[in-house]
Amino acid sequence: MRILQALPALYSGGVERGTVEFASDLVKRGHESFVVSKGGPMAEQLRGQGSKHIFMPIHRKSLASFGQVLPMRKLLLELKPDIVHVRSRMPAWIIYLALRSIPESQRPAAVSTFHGMYSVNPYSAIMTRADHIIAVSQCVREYILKNYPVPEEKLTVIQRGVDVEAFRQRELTPQWLDRWFRNYPQLTNQKIIMMPGRISRWKGQLDFLAMMAELVRTRPDCHGIIVGGAEPGKEHFLEELEKERTRLNLTDKVSFLGQRNDMTNLYLLADVVCHMSTKPEPFGRTVTEALASGTPVAAYNRGGAAETLQACFREGLVTADDTFEFAQTIMRLLDLKTPLIDIPYRFRLEAQTEASLRVYEDVLARRENQR
Incomplete structure (x- = not known):
């Protein structure tokens, strides 16, 4: 599969480290791994492990960030990923708007991960618009079900894994x-x-x-x-x-x-x-x-x-x-x-990768059946 992960930046936080480790494991398993972000110190590590990093300023929580919708649309059409995996709200908005302007037959499937218990508002609700949602723990799953009209079958708990x-x-x-x-x-x-x-x-x-x-x-x-x-x-x-x-x-x-x-x-x-x-x-x-x-x-x-x-x-x-x-x-x-x-x-990196790949495969199979 060709998998594109999207997050604001690549500094030193848990989401960033997890993204880089997951990308490395994808490459080891023979998948094509891409990450789009505004960059940061971990971008070099990402490239050294076989993934491709694409610079795009999708990190700012401001209206100016919507200027990245057209560049994102262009990237998606050129890259043709099977899966776009969004890990933060502003990138999720940019990708959602970019996908809406792409013919359905050419759109990649979208998966989102709730890495946190985000404030409940329309801005955060964008994370529920993906084809499938991953929660990083049971307490996050319960939070999502309590606050958003998400069917349980659209939601999977995958613990963050470590090597x-x-x-x-x-x-x-x-x-x-x-x-x-x-x-x-x-x-x-x-x-x-x-x-x-x-x-x-x-x-x-x-x-x-x-x-x-x-x-x-x-x-x-x-x-x-x-x-x-x-x-x-x-x-x-x-x-x-x-x-x-x-x-x-x-x-x-x-x-x-x-x-x-x-x-x-x-x-x-x-x-x-x-x-x-x-x-x-x-x-x-x-x-x-x-x-x-x-x-x-x-x-x-x-x-x-x-x-x-x-x-x-x-x-x-x-x-x-x-x-x-x-x-x-x-x-x-x-x-x-x-x-x-x-x-x-289930707390190991290999388990996280395998569970995520199963989600990707299920989402792609469902989309294929609907066509």
């Missing part, structure tokens, strides 16, 4: 460890409690600080690391976090590491990884990645992150918003000699 072996087969090199402890000497001989995720209020960094204040009273050998950068416009929240760290007397117990490009190493280095989003998260990719590395995870019992832990590592589930229980759970996880982590097949 488990790629995480598991890694080792920390002496060179990396030496550089790490030279840069962060305060972490020497400490139990490392990691909080990954961009700096954003709903990601739960304030809860993490409150939990660390509780944890170090009993376990002074623990050091928290907050890994993730502040998005433009969110710098003020990072300042708020730094002030809260000082107020809680955690200056020598919590470090802000900013954006990193060595997350696979940090998953191996950490003793426990935390997921503390203050509202249900659609999936929680960091949970699966950490577990694939063999590192225990503690997470609030809600949303997609909880679905992953319920299937892979129930010991890490914590009552939502209870930072005291969270600290107690981390202490218990630190005492585990060999965490019993079991990642079912």
Whole structure:
């Protein structure tokens, strides 16, 4: 099949990483893989793995973006993909309008993925106009069915998959460890409690600080690391976090590491990884990645992150918003000699690819039968 994925950009987020990994797996299976976006650092990785990247500014949530409808129509007619897979709302609008102007016999099939629980409005409803919809978790599926008139048979849950072996087969090199402890000497001989995720209020960094204040009273050998950068416009929240760290007397117990490009190493280095989003998260990719590395995870019992832990590592589930229980759970996880982590097949990259290909094949078969 010729498969075109569409998303706003290719930076470092979970949707972007998942798109690049999925594209790589498609190429390995003999399919032709194309991605259209405004580009970004991951475009080079995408090309290196055998996919073709097409630059198009389809990222802005503004009326100006509708100027890309005609270029998109031209691209679709030239490329002739079998499937167009949209992963975000603005690209979905541009592609929907472009498809409407193409004769039905020449149109590719359209598949959309709800990567989040988008605000309920006509702008978001465009994601339901595809031939088939994929939800990244059960909680996202329920959200779609509750808020949009979508027949259940048009909706499939496909968990985001990770390349488990790629995480598991890694080792920390002496060179990396030496550089790490030279840069962060305060972490020497400490139990490392990691909080990954961009700096954003709903990601739960304030809860993490409150939990660390509780944890170090009993376990002074623990050091928290907050890994993730502040998005433009969110710098003020990072300042708020730094002030809260000082107020809680955690200056020598919590470090802000900013954006990193060595997350696979940090998953191996950490003793426990935390997921503390203050509202249900659609999936929680960091949970699966950490577990694939063999590192225990503690997470609030809600949303997609909880679905992953319920299937892979129930010991890490914590009552939502209870930072005291969270600290107690981390202490218990630190005492585990060999965490019993079991990642079912549906959370693996190969399962995601196979399930997505089945959706593509079913959509194409239905269209063929209707002609």
